[in-house]
Amino acid sequence: MPTRNTSLDRLFRPRSVAVAGASTNVDSAGHDYVVSLKNFGFEGPVYPINPKADEIAGYKAYPRLADIPGDVDLVISCIPSNGVLDLVSQCAERNVRFLHLFTGRFSETGDEGAAQLEREIAAKAAAAGVRILGPNGMGLYHPAAGISFRPDLPLAAGGVAFLSQSGNNAVEAITRGAARGLRFGKVANYGNGLDITPGVMLHYLAGDPETTVIGAYVEGVPDGRGFFEGLKAAAARKPVIIHKAGRTQAGARSAASHTAALAGTAELWSTALRQAGAIEARNQEQLLDLMIGAALLPAPKGKRVAVVGGGGGRSVQSADACEESGLVVVPLPSEVRENVRAKAPQLADWIGNPVDQSILAGSGLSSNGLLELMLASDAYDIAIANVGEDWFFGRPDADERLTHACNRLAAIAKVSPKPVAVVLGATETPNLAHRVLVDKVRDAMTEQGIAVFPSPERAAFVLGKLTAALV
């Protein structure tokens, strides 16, 4: 019996890939997997398997796995479920290390025959030393290795690992995260998690030098102990954020029919995640916000927050959000106040933390200037900078002024050893020119690796969670 692989290096970075059930139909997964390897510049051989086609997406096709001339590290399966047992045998014969089953319709259907077939596949693969990712999962996205489960995903590569039980959730996390500056490393959508469970992958990612931050979306875990051991190992070495779904009765019912997952109660999970050292997200939005905070911001040293920018209403709302997120809104220290007095004496006894941008008008002081003064003070550990873009829209030269303010803010945030979370609203305006402008300045900041959040509440939530363990 071949030895069982303990490393997942060759899963995430295979030297060669075969696609069983590769298809010439451009509207099929069997076509997508092949085209994805092409689009992502996979450097090794790609072997589409299709008995009727000569080539697919420019790659020579083979009738069977047995006909492929070279070694195969990874087989991606898009064939129907009734062919998978035979495919496992073929993989064993060719000494294929990893088999990813995009193939679904197993235990998740609730059908006993389908669940039995899944168990037989697991047993046969285990005996043959073939490790299985899936079934019922989209598999791998790892741009640095040239592999993706969809041809249209972002090409940029980085160190953020992401494990997802759900395929559509993985796609959303990748695209939404990329739009906000996350650069992904090893991403796996593991579906039913038959063999390579999230626990197995967490163990692996804990020691993976490429991986700096780990996010995960789980509905249930097949191997509870392995999961929490993997989680503990990973969280001891890097930030790990977990979104546990299927917390409610209705959610658990839905999870069973999605990936046959047995979901647990919310409170037990929260406690267990905290004990393992993970950060808990309650929904996809929080998951992405926390991954962005953990990946893009320097590690915070404390909870004392400086807040600048936006008008008075925004200041009040930011203060509420900070305090309700466990941050400490420290009043302006005297050295900063004296600096203000030197430039704008009439404001020195009025201005506070948060800094209301609207009272600065005409004073020669800007909220970016205040941000610099406050970041330089020992009174603050972290900062939230509201851009307050709606004010700019009402002024002449809105484009130039907003761009200038954002460029300066980005320059400050980039060199600051203290985390600066930028707040720039979601692009919600009926004015199309304003939409384009907000998208432009946001893109310019995220491309520089600035952490941008659409509301002070979301920025404060992230900073609150990242500093929760600090005194």
Add this chain to the structure above:
Amino acid sequence: MPTRNTSLDRLFRPRSVAVAGASTNVDSAGHDYVVSLKNFGFEGPVYPINPKADEIAGYKAYPRLADIPGDVDLVISCIPSNGVLDLVSQCAERNVRFLHLFTGRFSETGDEGAAQLEREIAAKAAAAGVRILGPNGMGLYHPAAGISFRPDLPLAAGGVAFLSQSGNNAVEAITRGAARGLRFGKVANYGNGLDITPGVMLHYLAGDPETTVIGAYVEGVPDGRGFFEGLKAAAARKPVIIHKAGRTQAGARSAASHTAALAGTAELWSTALRQAGAIEARNQEQLLDLMIGAALLPAPKGKRVAVVGGGGGRSVQSADACEESGLVVVPLPSEVRENVRAKAPQLADWIGNPVDQSILAGSGLSSNGLLELMLASDAYDIAIANVGEDWFFGRPDADERLTHACNRLAAIAKVSPKPVAVVLGATETPNLAHRVLVDKVRDAMTEQGIAVFPSPERAAFVLGKLTAALV
């Protein structure tokens, strides 16, 4: 002594407006107010007051209020604070009913002299029968009457009233709300609320036939009893949503320096708002979401929710969100299941509520079809429809397919007597073509008055709040 106005009709719909401190400088509020009246098509006479200019934005300018030939219903003041006492006298002489003080730097500065001046203005105006909106507020936005505090705001008119202590919060609520389909009626940013308090306005809006839904952002209320009486009167007749800010210590400190408001504790406010029949929002996002739900959705009759669309992960997340928001995720009733069996027998025992769109592929059933079946069933009171746009992006003809699906969904939602909350993600993708596409289908839906939310959590939150009082 002139009688004191009890109706605010002529405040929100003045027949003539004078702008004291009108300016030829395009980068000033004194210019904005005049241009706004022009842009919004104000039908009555507009009188810029400026001793040095002949005309401003095409309107003949007058040196003093006394020089204006006709009656003046409303004076908007952009002059410095030290000229306001005299302006009140002039208003009294000309029998001006309403004076809006954009002018600030009164009690909000924390300066005792400024606070004393504010009190003198209040006393003098009360004695003279001149009612004051502000000071330190941007004033009125009422597109149906041709009045706005900024020239660049949306022109579309409707029945959603909005009261805001904060100017920048009012601008954000108007633009963000408009982008999502809200059509505003009477909007006032009342700043320090010296005379025309939110309580006075709530009393008025309660009986205002134009107003169908009321939203308000308050930091503190100068007249607690009047506020809650006005609130009770309004909430008895139409949905009223209140965002109380300055709930925390830091928030209350910030509110004092913003609009001199005395803010109270969070729990007392929550209780009082509930007892008055209002719906409480905890931040601007919730405030807008709730206003959209109240304004655009038919009134729900119960908490039993049908959820369709999106993949399995989205289904599990939607179920969690619904149950955690107090909704009841009722399993698929047998009549719907039998309808599914007739078309797709292999799915009949697998499919559930939420409906996982990904398992419908190739079955001849769509999530829109399921939505129609579920809306027709007595088992459901309300629905959440996930568009699941990321799936479409991965397919050929994404534009055509997504547009078709959204058009059909909009047609279903529009005629449904049960509320259908649509979930279409925020435009977060690095793919610019996808951004344009999502914006396009979202705009098409909101223009038809469909309530669209960017996540299932936010849709569920709104439906939970709107049905909280139902059994």
